[in-house]
Amino acid sequence: METNAVLVDPKDNVAVAIKEIKAGEAIVGIGGVEVRANEDIMRNHKVAIAEVAENAPVRKYGETIGYASKLVRPGDWVHAHNMKWEED
Amino acid sequence: MGFMGYKRPDGKCGVRNHVMVLSSVSCANGVVNAIGREVPEVKAITHPEGCGRGIADVEMTSRTVAGLCKNPNVAAVLIIGLGCEFMKAPQVADQIEGSGKPVESLVIQEQGGTKKTTAKGAEIARSMMAEADSLEREECGWDKLVLGLECGGSDALSGVTANPLVGVAADWLVEQGGTVILSETTEMIGTEDILSRRAASSGIGEKVYGLIKDHRKFVKDALGPFASMVISPGNVEGGLSNITEKSLGCIIKGGTSPVTEVIDYGAEPSARGLVIMDTPGSDVFSLTGMAAGGAQIMIFTTGRGSPVGFPIVPVVKVASNSEMFRMMEDDMDVNAGRLLEGLSIRDAGDDLVALLKRVAEGEQPKAEINRQDCLSIHTVGPAF
Numbered sequence: 001m002e003t004n005a006v007l008v009d010p011k012d013n014v015a016v017a018i019k020e021i022k023a024g025e026a027i028v029g030i031g032g033v034e035v036r037a038n039e040d041i042m043r044n045h046k047v048a049i050a051e052v053a054e055n056a057p058v059r060k061y062g063e064t065i066g067y068a069s070k071l072v073r074p075g076d077w078v079h080a081h082n083m084k085w086e087e088d
Numbered sequence: 089m090g091f092m093g094y095k096r097p098d099g100k101c102g103v104r105n106h107v108m109v110l111s112s113v114s115c116a117n118g119v120v121n122a123i124g125r126e127v128p129e130v131k132a133i134t135h136p137e138g139c140g141r142g143i144a145d146v147e148m149t150s151r152t153v154a155g156l157c158k159n160p161n162v163a164a165v166l167i168i169g170l171g172c173e174f175m176k177a178p179q180v181a182d183q184i185e186g187s188g189k190p191v192e193s194l195v196i197q198e199q200g201g202t203k204k205t206t207a208k209g210a211e212i213a214r215s216m217m218a219e220a221d222s223l224e225r226e227e228c229g230w231d232k233l234v235l236g237l238e239c240g241g242s243d244a245l246s247g248v249t250a251n252p253l254v255g256v257a258a259d260w261l262v263e264q265g266g267t268v269i270l271s272e273t274t275e276m277i278g279t280e281d282i283l284s285r286r287a288a289s290s291g292i293g294e295k296v297y298g299l300i301k302d303h304r305k306f307v308k309d310a311l312g313p314f315a316s317m318v319i320s321p322g323n324v325e326g327g328l329s330n331i332t333e334k335s336l337g338c339i340i341k342g343g344t345s346p347v348t349e350v351i352d353y354g355a356e357p358s359a360r361g362l363v364i365m366d367t368p369g370s371d372v373f374s375l376t377g378m379a380a381g382g383a384q385i386m387i388f389t390t391g392r393g394s395p396v397g398f399p400i401v402p403v404v405k406v407a408s409n410s411e412m413f414r415m416m417e418d419d420m421d422v423n424a425g426r427l428l429e430g431l432s433i434r435d436a437g438d439d440l441v442a443l444l445k446r447v448a449e450g451e452q453p454k455a456e457i458n459r460q461d462c463l464s465i466h467t468v469g470p471a472f
Contacts, residue, residue: 003428006248006428008247008248016244016245016248016327017327018245018428042327043327044243044244044245044326044327044391044409045244045327046244046327046329060333060336061247061336061337061340063279063282063336064332065278065329065330065332065333065336066329066330066332066333078329079327079329080324080329080330083329083330085278085330085331085332
């Protein structure tokens, strides 16, 4: 299967889609973890590869980029609709 | 091994040999442009500043204009003033006298108007061109190179491909004893802990932390509920959710060296290594500040595709993705999208360093070929 995502740092819980990923497709390029997209993921957008509880950190570059504003499941698209900038 | 550059009287080394004609105030721009039409080989540079500003802006503009004149890529400078402005041409000339390079100034009100100033200015510019043409490149050490880093029109891949690639070149130059300027304070917001941990001393770390924290407050006060969106709508559409995510992807282009200094907009670094300059995230303002700080080459990463260059400093464009690289091939020099197609970052880093050396020795990157001469001096207060 062709690589469709990049995990920037091994500590990250989101990967970056490098091409459009359709709902149901496997996320390929994240090193062994089996995750399927729950919805269409636009190219260059983030997809969760692990569960992120509400208020838990969303990690990219091995660092916290924001906090889940609601429960994020593996395969969910992650963007402003389910991630906030600062902790409550 | 270094590069073949132009040695200046103050010991600095240029990678270009420009004669610059510059206005001290916007009212002199018409004459500067007229001299540029008469002598097209000169870099005729205009800007909207030089009068009618508060103290902070007077200081910043004065430092920036003097810094641009002192940039090692400039062989000689002709400054055109009006006469009744705040930042007077002869005063600018005095500020750069220490550099030892040929500097002259003309004042329009003293010369008797546009046509006379243009004629005299063109004559001076031609003689400066002849003198500059007699200079030849000599061997210069990499420790003499100041490399400015910029990102603009970022997308989610800028921080995944292009910026990590530039980070490899930044680390390489610091190892050679050179200087790298990481700019755009706005795009460091949210990374204050990480960058201050990387400072060479606790004092510098505190400065880094304070700079970013203060700027974060400034952005919050100025933008209110939109503070988390100090990224353009294009960035958001491109997949970046907030400034912290964008910032992390931004600072990665500075590489992994310790931060050795924090400097004001347009100021010259006194330390070597990785230096942070306080510039706005807006690209042309930031490029102008780094050029004034003495950067002889700048690397500019872009995901959405920015064609921007700078009049006196070659700007190397690194595309974050192959699609945009192909779409805007006339504006892009390096395709970091190849990192997603199997090219290792090590090989790509070697290629980028080799390109830097060629650019230092005269090869023109696309923005220079296209004469993408963009320059804007940053200001913080109102005009009066």
